[in-house]
Amino acid sequence: MAADPEIRLPPLRGAVIGLGMMGRHHARLLQTSPRTTFVGAVDPTGDRHGAVADPALVFATVDALLDRPVDERPQIAIVAVPTEEHVAAVAALAAAGVSVLVEKPVAETPERARELIAHVREAGVHGAVGHVERCNPALLELRRRALEGQLGRIFHIRTERHGPFPARIRDVGVVKDLATHDLDLVGWLGDGAVRTLAAQTQHRMGRPHEDLVNVVGRLDGGATFTVAVDWLSPTKVRRTTVLGERGMLVADTLTADLTFHANGEVASEWDATRTLRGVSEGDVTRYALARREPLLVELEGLCDLVQGRPDPAVVTLEEGLAAVELADAVLRSAASGDAVTITPSGEGATA
Ligand SMILES: NC(=O)c1ccc[n+]([C@@H]2O[C@H](COP(=O)([O-])OP(=O)(O)OC[C@H]3O[C@@H](n4cnc5c(N)ncnc54)[C@H](O)[C@@H]3O)[C@@H](O)[C@H]2O)c1
Structure with missing residues (x-):
């Protein structure tokens, strides 16, 4: 739920741990949002991107950040x-009573994700995961329309995430780095958990990890999905399509555009063709959207969660765990060549 501007809550004291590619953007928003008062950033290598206005608020360790007067x-x-450092950082913060928003993927393996969740639950603080795609204005509007029934029954969800290999080389493949976005999105958009999937990968760049993955699967409720992700394409594509009985909604998350392709409603005068019940091209509508920065929407969701507002728009730690379990299932399916059935574990999902 978006924050109600009429109700002003006191700003929360906020910090960021890690001032790299993502952390610098979080630092900018923590310093400028009226919902937060910035109290510090932690990075052992300092503020390389010049993200923090007051250098006195850059600390080398989480302990140094926490070792300050209560206010x-x-x-x-x-x-x-980096993802492998999430558990240690969350453990220290939660033990000190700090609520956390953890970048995605929540941890490097399902076991580590469960460990992270245990630290948060034992400390009794709030936790959420930064699956920021869920805050993209085009996807928010697509989901609202799909759940309202604009498409009728949903048949299929298709996500496409292609582009060149990014400069920030990391010791993970596309499945954990990028497809975790999509594995989270398909269930959120289709309003049902992933029940079965099969995957194929390619290793073309000489790295130990995969640089292309194609996943096909089915959700609870019957909708099918495909997820196609790679670091081998010479142009960047970020597209999510939901196809239903009345047409198709297409979100471009690079431009935050949302387009509706309606099924045609021109009646056929030829009796024989009426029985084929095929789909024809209808009207195409591109919606005008209010485009808010997804990371800011994500931050406001965290503030809503901590300040007890109803229905905060956050991705729960358990949903973050489910995405990591699905990534694990994708890699196992690709290695074995077999389809994998996912059973609910009560926390996330277990393959
Ligand atoms: N939501 C998204 O779309 C998205 C996009 C990219 C990355 N990520 C995630 O964000 C996280 C960070 O990725 P990145 O691309 O910003 O990495 P990065 O390597 O650019 O930055 C990580 C920073 O953390 C610092 N660091 C390392 N150990 C630390 C510690 N113990 N305490 C404090 N700082 C420490 C490093 O010095 C570095 O500056 C990862 O989990 C990644 O998967 C999410």
Whole structure:
């Protein structure tokens, strides 16, 4: 739920852990949002991107950030350190009573994600995961329209995430780095958990990890999905399509455009063709959307969660765990060549 501007809550003291590619953007928003007062950033390598206005607020360790007078300690922190460092950072913050938003993927394996969740639950603080695509204005509007029934029954969800290999070389493949976005999105958009999937990967760049993945699967409720992701394409594509009985909604998350392709409603005068019940091209509508920065919407969701507003728009830690479990299932399916059935584990999902 978007924050109601009429109700002003006191700003929360916020910090960011990790000032790299993602952390610098979180630092900018924590310093400028009226919902937060910036109390510090942690990075052992300092503020290489010049993201923090006051250098006195850059600390080398989480302990140094927390070792300050109570009213200068963070109430919320965004964890934007490399994924393998998430658990340690969250453990220290949660033990100090700090609520956390952890960048996606929530952890490197399902086991580590469960460990992270245990730290948060034992400390009794709030936790959420930064699956920021869910805050993209085109996807928010697509989901609202699909759930309202604009498409009728949903048949299929298709996500496409292609582009060149990014400069920030990392020791993971496309499945954990990028497809976790899509594996989270398909269930959120289709309003049902992933029940079965099969995957194929390619290793073409000489790295130990895959650089292309194609996943096909089915959700609870019967909708099918495909997820296609790679680092081998010479142009960047970020497209999500939901196809239903009345037409198709297409979101371009690079431009935050949403387009509706309606099925044609021109009646056939030829009796024989009426029985084929095929689809024809109808009207095409591109919606005018209010485009708010997804990371800011994500931050406001965290503030809503911590300040007890109803229905905060956050991705739960359990949903983050489910995405990591699905990524694991994708890699196992690609390795074995077999389809994988996902059974609900009560926390996330277990393959
Ligand atoms: N939501 C998204 O779309 C998205 C996009 C990119 C990355 N990410 C995620 O964000 C996280 C960070 O990725 P990135 O691309 O910003 O990485 P990065 O390497 O650019 O930045 C990580 C920063 O953390 C610092 N760091 C390392 N250990 C630390 C510690 N113990 N305490 C404090 N700082 C520490 C490093 O010095 C570095 O500056 C990862 O989990 C990644 O998967 C999410």
